[in-house]
Amino acid sequence: WLDGAALDGKHVLDYGCGSGILAIAAGKLGASQLTAIDNDPQALLATRENAARNSIDPAMLTVALPPLADQFRCDVIVANILAEPLRQLAPAFARWL
Secondary structure, three states, X not given: OHHHOOOOOOEEEEXXXXXXXXHHHHXXXXXXXXXEEXXXXXXXXXXXXXXXXXXXXXXXXXXEOOOOOOOOOOOEEEOOOOHHHHHHHHHHHHHHO
């Protein structure tokens, strides 16, 4: 899906980033700002390390624990997580988009 999306200059949120693969791919596909969120501190470390290995500019990547502020805004949300958490997060996702 990411490969076919128009990401140039977009702010992409990778929620439940795990290794950061979706955020990294979005950056490689033209996104200008990346936010990677996970509740596991080890996932945040892995995301930072993988981003560095893939030449993602650290200035374009924010890596953090949830929650995000209600005022947070992005253009695209990707989330490779279970359906029930997605349903629970849907109102927040709608606010952030």
